[in-house]
Amino acid sequence: MPIVQAFWALIRRDLLLAFRRRAEMANPLFFFVLVVTLFPLAVGAQPNLLRAMAPGVIWVSALLAALLSLDGLFRSDFDDGSLEQMLLSPQPLSILVLGKIIAHWLVTGLPLLLVAPLLAVFLGLPEQAMGTLWLTLILATPLLSLIGAIGVALTVGLRRGGMLLSLLVLPLYVPVLIFASGAVDRAASGLPVDAQLNILLAMLLSALVLVPLPTAAALKMSVN
Amino acid sequence: MSWIPAPVSRFFHRTSSPPYFYALADRFIPWLTVIFLVLLGAGLYGGLYLAPTDYQQGDSYRIIYIHVPAAWMSLFIYVLMAVMGGIALIWRMKLAEVMLISSAPIGAGFTFVALVTGSLWGKPMWGTWWVWDARLTSELILLFLYLGVISLYGAIEEKRAAARAVSILALVGVVNIPIIHYSVQWWNTLHQGPTVSKMDKPSIHVSMLVPLLLMAVAFKFYYLIAVLQAAKLELLKRETSSQWVKALLEKQT
Numbered sequence: 208m209p210i211v212q213a214f215w216a217l218i219r220r221d222l223l224l225a226f227r228r229r230a231e232m233a234n235p236l237f238f239f240v241l242v243v244t245l246f247p248l249a250v251g252a253q254p255n256l257l258r259a260m261a262p263g264v265i266w267v268s269a270l271l272a273a274l275l276s277l278d279g280l281f282r283s284d285f286d287d288g289s290l291e292q293m294l295l296s297p298q299p300l301s302i303l304v305l306g307k308i309i310a311h312w313l314v315t316g317l318p319l320l321l322v323a324p325l326l327a328v329f330l331g332l333p334e335q336a337m338g339t340l341w342l343t344l345i346l347a348t349p350l351l352s353l354i355g356a357i358g359v360a361l362t363v364g365l366r367r368g369g370m371l372l373s374l375l376v377l378p379l380y381v382p383v384l385i386f387a388s389g390a391v392d393r394a395a396s397g398l399p400v401d402a403q404l405n406i407l408l409a410m411l412l413s414a415l416v417l418v419p420l421p422t423a424a425a426l427k428m429s430v431n
Numbered sequence: 432m433s434w435i436p437a438p439v440s441r442f443f444h445r446t447s448s449p450p451y452f453y454a455l456a457d458r459f460i461p462w463l464t465v466i467f468l469v470l471l472g473a474g475l476y477g478g479l480y481l482a483p484t485d486y487q488q489g490d491s492y493r494i495i496y497i498h499v500p501a502a503w504m505s506l507f508i509y510v511l512m513a514v515m516g517g518i519a520l521i522w523r524m525k526l527a528e529v530m531l532i533s534s535a536p537i538g539a540g541f542t543f544v545a546l547v548t549g550s551l552w553g554k555p556m557w558g559t560w561w562v563w564d565a566r567l568t569s570e571l572i573l574l575f576l577y578l579g580v581i582s583l584y585g586a587i588e589e590k591r592a593a594a595r596a597v598s599i600l601a602l603v604g605v606v607n608i609p610i611i612h613y614s615v616q617w618w619n620t621l622h623q624g625p626t627v628s629k630m631d632k633p634s635i636h637v638s639m640l641v642p643l644l645l646m647a648v649a650f651k652f653y654y655l656i657a658v659l660q661a662a663k664l665e666l667l668k669r670e671t672s673s674q675w676v677k678a679l680l681e682k683q684t
Contacts, residue, residue, distance in 0.1 A: 357603055361596050365586050374582060375600060378575040381568075382610055421599050424520070428595045 213298045214306045221310030224283075231279070235315045236322060239272040243326045254331050261330035262391035265340065269319055270380055273351035274373055276315040280307065280356060281363045281426065290363075294430055301419035304426065308356045308418070309349075316348035332395060339394035339404075343387040346407040353414040354379050360425035383410065447526045449666050450675035456659040463656045470649035477642030491555050496643060498548040500650040501541045505573060506608055508538035508654065512580070513605035516598030526662075528594035529669070531601060532584050533661035537654060539577035546570055569610060576604045590669060 208216070225232050246264045247257055257264075284290040284307075293303050323344055324337055332340065358376035362368030390403035445451050478496035515531035518524055549567065550560050561567065580597050587593035670676050 357599070361583060361600060362586075368586070371579075371582055371586055374575065375579045378572045378579065378607065379604065381572050382607070421603055425596060425599050428592055428599070431592060 208298070210298050210302055213296070214302055217293075217303055217306040218310045218313075221307060222313060225310070225314040232314055232318075235272040235276040236318050238275055239268050239319055240322060240326065242268040242271055243330070247330075258331040258333070258395075261327060261332040262336070262340070262388045262395065264330060265323060265326060265332075266343075266384055266388040266391070269323070269344070269348065270351065270377075270384060272319065273315065273348065273355060274376060274380075276311070277352075277355040277359050277372065277376070278369060280311050280352075280359045282359075285363045285430070290426065291430055294427060300423040300426065304356065304360075304422045305415075305419045308352050308422075311356075312349045312352040316344075316352055319348055320344050332391075335397060336391050336394040339400050340391050342404060343390050343407060346404065346411050347383050347387040350383050350407070350411050350414055351380065353411075353418040354383070356418060356422045357425060360422045360429060362429075363426070364429035364431075383407070386410075447524050449525065449670055449673075452526055453663055453666055453675075453679075456663055460656055460659055463652055463659070467649055467652035467656060470645055470652060474642050474645035474649050477645060478639075482639045482642055491552060494548050494552045496646045498545055498552060499643060500647040501548065502545040502570065503647055504650050504654060505538060505542040505545050505570070507651075508534050508541065509573065509576065509601070509608055510605060512538065512601045516601035519594060519598045520602075525591075525669075528591070528598070529662050529665045530658065532580075532594060532597060533658050533665050534654075535577055535580045535584070535597075537657045537661065539574060539581065541650075541654075542570060542574045542577060546574065569607070572607060576607060579604070 243264055246260065250256060250260070281290060284293070294300060296303070320341065323340060327337060327340055355376050358372050358379070359368075361375065362372050365371065386403045386406050390400040390407070393400050393403065446455065474496065479493055482493070484490055512531050512534050515527045515534070518527040519531060546567075549570075553562070554560050580600055583600055584593045584597045587596055667676060
């Protein structure tokens with residue numbers, strides 16, 4: 208099978224699998240909404256405070272939702288042995304891994320785009336920042352899936368990798384969080400955000416190229 | 432690898448064999464300790480006694496003689512770990528794996544020292560123990576990176592597989608190092624800009640700079656001593672059943 212065909216077949220398979228388990232698919236989304244709603248309860252519902260906190264709150268929640276969904280990236284394939292088949296297949300593993308990551312983003316990252324504006328309205332984020340919020344989500348949620356994939360690949364062979372996963376992945380998420388929430392914050396006060404968006408784009412492109420390699424290496428090590 | 436002279440490559444091949452390395456480390460550690468103590472003594476004497484009092488910060492600036500070298504070491508060791516990780520992944524060198532994992536707790540220790548001394552200095556100078564400024568936060572993140580390496584290594588039973596996993600993690604985590612290093616220039620926050628590494632002319636007086644550099648070198652030697660000791664222990668743990676460890680034990684009892 209040519210490599211491009213294998214790539215698309217893998218994405219189609221993962222999307223189909225996700226679609227068959229729709230309830231599971233919605234979980235990260237509910238989690239995202241829930242975490243955001245917890246903030247006004249915890250810090251008090253003053254509109255000014257919430258407006259100032261909105262970019263950070265939305266981004267931290269998106270980060271946690273992504274983290275929660277990561278474990279499913281390779282877990283079921285590891286459990287039922289299809290991961291081993293992928294390792295044995297003649298296609299380069301890093302391309303297959305990229306396919307899996309893209310499918311994961313389509314299932315877990317993309318839905319956040321639909322809910323985020325609603326939550327931003329709840330938190331009172333100024334309207335001029337809405338476009339930037341969308342842009343940062345489009346640029347940075349794939350980054351979360353990409354970076355997270357390395358951590359999952361490293362821990363997938365472990366029985367209790369969950370806590371370890373967050374310790375490994377969250378420090379690597381920090382630059383994404385800084386630039387993404389920084390961009391939304393600046394947009395809310397009417398400042399230009401080109402620099403932040405460019406850095407996010409640069410990070411996304413380099414991660415697209417670089418991440419599949421260590422992830423494939425880590426998977427080979429974990430499955431062994 | 433024919434372009435490397437034979438004696439050099441022979442040296443590397445021999446050093447990377449565990450028993451030879453063990454003996455070599457044993458031989459070097461006393462010398463390293465002497466050098467370390469001399470440098471430490473000179474650095475502390477110069478820094479705490481000879482160096483003049485700062486016109487702005489008074490005597491409390493003297494904590495930089497611990498703080499700055501520790502912060503440098505925290506970055507240096509992580510980069511070194513990434514290099515070791517690369518070597519371990521490419522050439523499957525056992526010794527690189529051992530050095531990588533032995534470095535992690537030491538690096539974490541230096542990071543912790545840098546954070547604590549920075550905080551102690553921050554209280555009289557900035558009037559606060561902690562601010563969420565770019566450099567402080569990224570140093571804290573570095574501590575978490577170290578802890579991630581240590582706990583990932585601990586979580587995987589098979590030690591060679593664990594070392595490979597840790598190598599990958601160290602290589603991936605190294606992207607954070609430039610972010611920490613340039614954080615002072617990129618974000619305009621509370622932490623002061625670089626004073627020593629400015630190429631043209633350090634904005635720190637020579638009498639203060641010399642002890643600082645002495646301390647930095649002393650810390651490097653401390654790291655060498657600590658990492659050799661830790662690597663010796665790790666080698667013994669990994670090779671309990673091998674011939675040379677048994678011979679060593681027999682010799683000692």
